[in-house]
Amino acid sequence: MSVETASRPPAARTPRGGFLGDRGRERPAGGFELWSWLFMRISGIVLLFLAVGHVLIMHVVDEGVDRVDFGFVATRWGSPLWRTWDWAMLVLALAHGINGLRVIVQDYVRWPGVRFAANMFFVILGFGLFVLGTVIVFTFDPSRWPGAV
Amino acid sequence: MAKRKSDVGTLYKGSPGQWSWLAHRITGVAIILFLFAHVVDTAVVGWGPEAYDKVVSVYHNWVVKLLELGLVAAVLYHAINGVKIMVFDFWPSTTRHMRPISAASTALFLASMVPVTWIMGLSILRTAGVLE
Numbered sequence A: 001m002s003v004e005t006a007s008r009p010p011a012a013r014t015p016r017g018g019f020l021g022d023r024g025r026e027r028p029a030g031g032f033e034l035w036s037w038l039f040m041r042i043s044g045i046v047l048l049f050l051a052v053g054h055v056l057i058m059h060v061v062d063e064g065v066d067r068v069d070f071g072f073v074a075t076r077w078g079s080p081l082w083r084t085w086d087w088a089m090l091v092l093a094l095a096h097g098i099n100g101l102r103v104i105v106q107d108y109v110r111w112p113g114v115r116f117a118a119n120m121f122f123v124i125l126g127f128g129l130f131v132l133g134t135v136i137v138f139t140f141d142p143s144r145w146p147g148a149v
Numbered sequence B: 001m002a003k004r005k006s007d008v009g010t011l012y013k014g015s016p017g018q019w020s021w022l023a024h025r026i027t028g029v030a031i032i033l034f035l036f037a038h039v040v041d042t043a044v045v046g047w048g049p050e051a052y053d054k055v056v057s058v059y060h061n062w063v064v065k066l067l068e069l070g071l072v073a074a075v076l077y078h079a080i081n082g083v084k085i086m087v088f089d090f091w092p093s094t095t096r097h098m099r100p101i102s103a104a105s106t107a108l109f110l111a112s113m114v115p116v117t118w119i120m121g122l123s124i125l126r127t128a129g130v131l132e
Helices: A031-060 A070-076 A080-108 A112-139 B018-047 B049-060 B062-090 B092-128
Strands: none
Touching: A031 A080, A031 B062, A031 B092, A070 B018, A070 B049, A080 A112, A080 B018, A112 B018, B018 B049, B018 B062, B018 B092, B049 B062, B062 B092
16 A cells, blocks of 8 residues: 655655745645544644653653652652643554554555554554553552552 | 665655654654553553562663663654654745754754753763762
């Protein structure tokens, strides 16, 4: 399956200087691929805040990952804000990343059977991680381990 | 695979964005592969403090922290380059200024990496025992 794009004549496609004309870069002409194109951009905008914020908060500032342990997570997930943040990030990052892998598989894997198998593998893996993450984010209850926090 | 020739030479050249296109892919794949592992290691928190603290202690190793710096760099690059892509896609006339905008996005990434590398680098050196 190849992606149909709203293309222009090849000569006008890649000028050395940059300007691609008033229609800009190619994008899918319609159907699923156009929705995929739009989804990557919308989820990208949201992840710009969720994922970049997460990375800076958890990995850079305030001793970064050194301060992270069970007690830290228990305190943090005491707030519904962080549970919601982490769950939204889980869903969007998995969907954005697995759709990205699908695009890459489409570019490099030519044999339909292998392409299907690769896509299925990532979709099932992603769904499994979505279920695992969702269950943990919403059912985690530190009071089951008294004295741990 | 068929050899492709571009309009401007024998080497494939998509546009001035060819290298950022490649970097966007590489950082994207790196991030999703890490995410697969990260969902699992975080989920271990549901098995209690003993299990979780054991797992999370992996992140407190200085070699892993070096990889972590790479992860943060990948996320920042992918995010900033993603904004650049959206600027070009949502406002096509901005591709008229593709080179300066691309340069600005690269500069922004490099500038953001200065404090990040400083902060995380100190932590890595402390963990490795080089610094007090």
